[in-house]
Each structure stands twice: as structure tokens, then as C-alpha cells.
Amino acid sequence: MSPDAKLLHVEKLEKRFGGFRALDGVSFDLLPGEVLGLVGPNGSGKTTCINVISGLYGGDGGQVVFEGARIDGTAMHKLARLGINRTFQSPKPFLSLTVRENVEISARYGHAGGAAIDLDGLLASLELDAHAHRAAEDLNSAQQKTLDLARALATAPRLLLVDELAAGLNPAELDRMAIRLRTLADRGMAMLVVEHLMGFIDKVTDRVVVLNAGREIFGGTLAQATQDPDVIRVFLGGSHGG
Amino acid sequence: MHRVFNDLGLAVLVVVAMAVAPSIYSNQLLLFNFVMFLSLAQGLNVIYGFTGYLPFGYVGFFGAGAYGFALAVMHLGFGPPGAMAVGAAAAVVLALILTPLFRLSGAYFAIANLAAAQAVYEVVANPALEDVTKGPYGVSLSGVFAPNASYAAAVAILAFTLLLVVWLRNSQFGLSLRAIKEDPISAAMAGVSVVRGRTIAWLLSALIAGLVGGSFAWEVSVFYPETAFSPQFSIFAVVFALFGGTATLTGPLLGVFILYGVYNWIGISVPQYFQLIYGTLIVALVLFLPNGLVSLLTRRGIRVP
């Protein structure tokens, strides 16, 4: 694999909160169009990892390289324009704006290059078209999550960071969401997916990285991960020395 | 497109009405005060209504404009137009100096801004600077006194201010500001530069107050630091804008016409009664109608300019 083929290269990423090492030297790579799942117990650093890559937090060490250029320390709005976007665990859409205005802003300010986005088509594909002219505050929480995804997609990202999108969705919504993400990936959008629901991870990802205490302890497919003694120990209880 | 025309129509109507008013009603100083507060309430609207940051020390920019005007006349021998530009520049420079305050969240921003305005007043009014600012003894600019011209300038500033608000309400930039107000993190991830958007709104808001302060200095021509930096200006601008409803064009206009009307009716002879009225109004508004009078219509889905 030539280094140029990598879309995202994360190397020895560190993040501390006071004395707590949320990320303790995490490294992994992502290829264009690849969907990588980040799994691990609570507090293992999954969401922190997304927060550092997306520029919400500054890292304390290591580097993040996107399409061959270092991006750690870059402001969030510039990352959006470079082609990196994300969804939030608890979405905060622009509540007083209409659904359509929510995505318009994103398309206008955050567009990462390439063909112009068909916003009506985007809303239709996410089943938000019927609500296009309603205020975002009138949507239910599942719809607000979808709108958060729409806001990210309206910038036409090449890398999408997905933070617990499935939490709070019912099984039918969950299936549709998995199909949507898979379709996006098949069209070439790379993703980093943080999720607790293993069924969802299984449907969406090509490969997983397992984190524990801010370090990666495994990389491979989910099926392999479930056979790995380290992973089993971490998931079945830290009391056994893990 | 007709949304823009509704907004523009209202703006033009108000500007024309205030422009012809002196030929109908002879108390020009009172009319000047109306024009001044219309601009100040809208100027505050630009920063508070569109970004959610409440400048409790808004008068700092007004005072900077008034003193910028006065110092340019006294020390540089500038005519009113040049002095006005100096006043506006003084307000914008002060706003630039205060941009670090945006690191603070809402309540702390408001209080720090209040303290900043007070600090500027303490500097201007300081007897140690008598040679420059005339300290607490006030300035007299009788050489440039020209009430018709200063009134016209105030109306022109009002026109500029209203057009600016119409633009903010109907442009992508204005939409991006409202996104920042709703959630800065989501806005950043939508590609909006939060720092840039806020700073532009802040400087524009200060520019308006600076211009209004300059026109005030020109109109009254004799004033003291405690007049130019009177907290009353900030208070009235906040109350008028809140009362009518921020982030709209109508709201602050309505607030000024109603409340400043009431003020001139009962407030000048017995200011305490007016103070009691607006104090009570603020408490009631925050509890029962936090989005102002216009929200009586907007919450029913009626679009108000």
C-alpha cells in the first residue's frame, strides 16, 4: 500500500484531560471509500478520537494526515471545506431555521468541492423532504439525527465521522440508516463509525479497530475481533487484568 | 423574493417618515432622539438578535463615537463629515480591542462588556487627561453646531442601519449568523467560520453605535462624559429591542416607537415611573414573552418583516 493511497492516517494520537489520558497513542489508517468501525468499552476513547480528528478538541500529541496533508490543529470550518465532516451523538441542528435552511448553510459554506449538491434530492433520500419548510425544532429526535447527517452530507465530504448515529433509533430506522451509510460508502465516501450496537457495526463496516483505555488493541474484521483473546477480555470485564 | 420587498418597504417607510417629520412636527431634538434610538436598537439587534451576544455596555461604542467626533473637531480641526468618520473608527477600534470577550459565554460576555464600557468612561472622564478629553468638564463644539445637518446625518445612519438589518435577514451571511447563534459547533461543522461571522456582526454593530454617537455629538454639541457614556443608552437600546422582538426588523422599531413614546409622555417629568414600567416589562417579557411583541404573530406562523 503506497502512503498516497491512504485517505486518513492517524498516528500516535494523544489527548489528555487533566491527568486522564483519553487517547494514549492511537494509530490507524483509512482508505478512500472504506468504512472503519471504532469499538471499545465506555471511556476507551472512541468519541474523543472523533472529536480530535474533527477539530472539536486540539490533540496533545501525534498527528492526523488527510489526503497527504497534516490537518491536526486546523479549525473545524476549514476541515469541513477540506472534505471532513461528522455527525454528533446529540445532534444540535439550527432549531429556529427550517430543515431546508439547515442544509443550505452547509452546502453554501462547507462545500468540499466537486459537483454541486442537489439539496432537494438529498432531503428526499433521507425522507426529510416532506418537512423541508418546517422549523428544525418541530422534528422528532430521530428526524433531528437524520437532519444532522443531512447537514454533514450537504458539504459532500470524502470522510464522514459518524458518532453513535444509531442510538435512539428504532429497529426499522436502524436498518434504513445502515443501508443509507452503506450506499454512501459504495459511492466512495470513507467513514469512521463509532457505535455500541454491534449489529449495526457488522452491517456497515468493512473493518474495525478496537480501543481500550485510549490505545488500539486490535485491527481487523469484526468476526476476527470476536475471536481475539485481548478483545474478549476487554469486553467481558476489565477485572481479569485488562 | 417578496420577503425582501416587505422588509425593504418597511425600512423605506420608516426612513421617509423620519426624514419628513421635522417639517410636520417642530421639536427636532425629540425627533432626533427617536431616530437615534431607532438606529441604536437596530444596531444592538445586529449583534444580539443575530448572534445572541448581549452587549450590556453598548454605550461604550456610542461614547467612543461621540468623543471620537469631539476630539477630531477640537484637536484636528476636522469638519463634521471627517469627525464622523473618526468617531466611527474609534468605535470600531474599540470593538476590535474587545473581540477577545467572545471567548466568554453569554452571561460573562454581557458583564465583561459592561465593565469595558465603564472602563472607557473612567479613562475619558479622568481629570488626568484633561488636556486631551477635557476630562469630567465636558466638551463644547459650538463651532460645528448645525441641527438640520446633524438631523439629516442621523436619518442617513438610520437608513444604512435598516438596510443592513434587511440584508442580514435575507442573506446567506445572516443565515450563517443565526446558525452560529443556535449552535456554534454545528455551524463550524457546516463550514461557517464562527469567529469571522461573529466579528463582522460585532464590528458592524459597533460601527452603527459609533456613527450614532458621532451624530449625537454633532447634534447636541455640548456634552459631558457621563452623558455620552450614560448606561441609559445601553439600557434603552436593550429594552426597546427586546420589547419588540430581536432578529426582526419590526421588533426594535416597534419597541422604540411605543416605549420611547411612553418615555416622552411620562418619563421625562417623572423618570422613576418610566423606570418602574420598563423594569416590570422586562421581568414580564422574559417570563412570558421572551421573543418580544412580534412573537405574538410569528408564533402563529405569520411572517413579520
Added chain:
Amino acid sequence: MLIGALLSGLVFGLYFTLVGLGLNLVFGVMRIVNLAHGDFLMLGAFAAYWMFALFGLHPLYAALAVLVVFVVLGLPIYYLIVPRLQMARDAEMLSIILFFGLSQMIEAVTSIAFGTTERSIPGRVLGTGPVTILGQRLPSAWVFGAAVSAIAVACVYLYLYRTRLGSLTRAVMVSRDEALATGIDVHRVSALAFGIGIALAGIAGVFAPFMLGSVTPALGPEINVAAFAVIVVGTLGNPLGTVLGGIIYGVGLMLMQTYFSSWANILPNLLLIAVLLFRPEGLLGRATRRA
């Protein structure tokens, strides 16, 4: 001169601790900014003035009366305003605006009732002749005011750390949500804290004619800035940090008045801005962890 400035700074520091303490207690428990704090202080000053002018009552009695009346007064004000306010999306910001309105109401009513004349109480009421400490002569009224302040601060400490209600109050300060979840009657605790908060302002007000000079109904806003400077320096939401903030503020003020008197008024403003910008968590606060 330096020792004199430091000593009077300490005396005023204790007084300013009292000025800020109630504001900090209210903020700590309710996460709202009581911008009418200075006006409750002004009301305390007027109470002391009238009780002295009409009945010749010593300010200590006024302080006791203010304590009782203000705590009782705080309860209905709390229940009328705060629970409804806390339902709003941005309660902290709205609280500033709302309490600013209340501040204007109090100032207006006081002006209507008592006029805007300056009121003062002669300093000899609190003792004649200066007190000599470390060879420095201080007006006895100052020392008296500082002593009462110290006692009031100590009482708040005892309340918070030695009584059951006090420990519940501290629980609400740490986390309102968890306090609710564990079945603490958050409103009762908060209402009492609100009453105590404005009573502390009122007691500070009783001594304002001695410490700050004559008072008018318009005293409130400048007190607010000073109180804010004190509690921000001493860490918001940490009532004991207020002691540190008060003393830094008092000493700073006296040093300024001794060496740069014409610039002394600018101190609270600059101190407030500087601390907010460079150490927003206050001098005692720890950087908060975001997870």
C-alpha cells in the same frame, strides 16, 4: 503608607467579601446571575438609614432585622421567578436580563418612595475615635463593618459545612440534576439560598453608609460590578473563594487609591475583564474537564 494601605485593604476586603458572597451563593446554587444584587444591598442601606433616622436604632439591630426580612422576602421572589426561568433554554443569559428588570423596578420604587437624595449615617454611631492596629489608625466604623462582615462570612461557612440544609445546598451546587435524582427538595434548598443571598447583600448594605459613603437609590449597578469582580476573581460558584476575591479586591482598591487615586475607579472593571479573559475559572478554580 504601604502598611496603611494593606491594612485598610484587608478591612475593605472583608467587607467586599460580604458584598460578593450572596451573589456567589445564588449563582452557585441556581446558576443564575442576580443582577439586582446591588439593589438589595441598596435596600439594606436604606433600611439602616431609616431605622436610625426615625428610631435612632443601632445598625446592628438593622442588620438583624434585614437578615430576617430579606430571607423571608427571598422565598416568594424565588418561587415567582426562578423555577419558570430555569425552564428556558438559556436560563443563565435570560436571568441577567430578568434580574436587570427587577433591579430597575427596585431602584424606581425606592426613588419614588424616598426620593433621590443622598443618605448617610454619622460614623460615630459605630464608635468614636480611630482604632490603632499595627501602629495604623483606622476609623472605628471601618473596623466594625469588617468585623460584622467576618462574622457573617463565618456564619455562612457554618451553615454550608455544619448543617444538614447546608450540605444539601452544597449537593445542589455540585449537581442540580443529581440532587433532584436523589430526592433532595431542590426548590426548598434553592429558595432558602436565594433568601440568604439577598439577606447577605442587605447586611452589607446596612454598613454601606459607613464603608462606601452616602447612598442613593442608584447605588445598585456600581455595586454589581464590584461584586462581580470579587466573585469572579474568587471563582464563581465557590462561596469560600469569595474571601480570597474580596481581599484581593480590597487590597487592590486601597493600593490604587493610595498611589494612583484618580485611576482607582477603573480597577474593578479591569480586574473583572482580566480575570474573565485570562483565568475564567477564577483563582481557586480548576480547569474543567470536557469529556
